[in-house]
Amino acid sequence: MTVACLFSGGKDSTLALHKAYSEGIKTDLLITMEPENDYSYMFHKPNIEFTKMQADALGIKQIMSITKGEKELELSDLENVIKDNNIDTIITGAIASEYQKKRVDDICKKFNIKDYSPLWGIDPLSELKELSNSFNAIITKVSAEGMDSSLLGKRIDSDIIEKLMKINQKYKIHLAFEGGEAESFVLDAPLFKKKLVIDESEIKIDGSNGEFIIKKMHTEEK
Numbered sequence: 001m002t003v004a005c006l007f008s009g010g011k012d013s014t015l016a017l018h019k020a021y022s023e024g025i026k027t028d029l030l031i032t033m034e035p036e037n038d039y040s041y042m043f044h045k046p047n048i049e050f051t052k053m054q055a056d057a058l059g060i061k062q063i064m065s066i067t068k069g070e071k072e073l074e075l076s077d078l079e080n081v082i083k084d085n086n087i088d089t090i091i092t093g094a095i096a097s098e099y100q101k102k103r104v105d106d107i108c109k110k111f112n113i114k115d116y117s118p119l120w121g122i123d124p125l126s127e128l129k130e131l132s133n134s135f136n137a138i139i140t141k142v143s144a145e146g147m148d149s150s151l152l153g154k155r156i157d158s159d160i161i162e163k164l165m166k167i168n169q170k171y172k173i174h175l176a177f178e179g180g181e182a183e184s185f186v187l188d189a190p191l192f193k194k195k196l197v198i199d200e201s202e203i204k205i206d207g208s209n210g211e212f213i214i215k216k217m218h219t220e221e222k
Contacts, residue, residue, distance in 0.1 A: 001087070001089075002086050002088060002089075003020075003029070003089045004027070004028065004031050004089070004090050005031065006090060006092045007031060007054075008051070009044070009050065009051040010044050010093070010184045011137040012093030012095060012119060012184075014135070015135070016092060016116075016117070018189060018190060023118070025091070029087070030051070030055050030060050030061065030062040030063070031063055031065070031081055031082075032062060032065070034048050034065065034066045035067050035068070035074065036066065037068060043067065046140045046185070046211055047140055047213070052064070053217060054186065057193055057219060058193070065077060065078075065081050075107065079110070082111055090108060092104055092117045093117075093119055094117045094119065095124070095127070095176050096120075096121070096174070097178050124174060124175035124176035125175055127175075127176050128156055128164070132160075134189070135156075135186055135190075136188040137156045137186045137189075138156070138184060138185055138212070139156065139182050139212065140153070140184055141209070141210065141212065142181065143180060143182070144173055144179065144180070144182070146170060152210050185214070194222060195222050196217050199215075199216040199217055199218055
């Protein structure tokens with residue numbers, strides 16, 4: 001049987017994978033759903049193509065599957081990947097989204113597989129602090145009041161956490177971005193055998209939305 005991680009390349013799925021590892025749960029497969037729709041309810045899109053480099057850095061096999069990203073219908077695309085790969089356990093980075101958690105739980109019940117969500121209910125500030133200590137996770141998209149372009153491309157470190165806390169106090173954002181306030185991408189983490197380095201990028205602003213687009217990357221030995 002296969003242990004799979006629903007992997008977007010962002011902070012939550014990467015941290016969940018690490019927590020599973022610390023509990024002795026070895027991940028055999030990364031499942032990355034690539035939505036054609038920029039506004040998928042379930043799946044992360046910014047810089048998704050570079051998850052291939054993360055998978056290589058982790059030394060874990062990856063399956064990338066394209067989905068139209070249409071609400072509810074996109075779940076059948078995930079189901080097809082699960083059915084085709086004899087999966088026994090699926091790891092997710094769900095934190096507080098009842099919408100996402102319930103739908104993954106329903107799929108797990110349907111196929112009689114285990115759902116391991118080690119971040120579920122975690123204190124958002126605790127998660128950010130844990131990331132700042134041992135991960136290089138950058139902010140790649142902002143789309144909420146108070147979240148401006150000055151955050152784009154920045155590592156989630158103590159300075160950024162302080163800034164996010166001030167935004168939270170004023171605008172009541174979710175510090176872990178569970179309301180869709182932002183997206184992230186991990187460049188380095190404890191299980192990475194190589195670190196990812198950005199060579200070329202650009203920032204695009206569209207009204208209240210901003211995106212840090214990675215254009216080119218390479219890996220370096222740690």
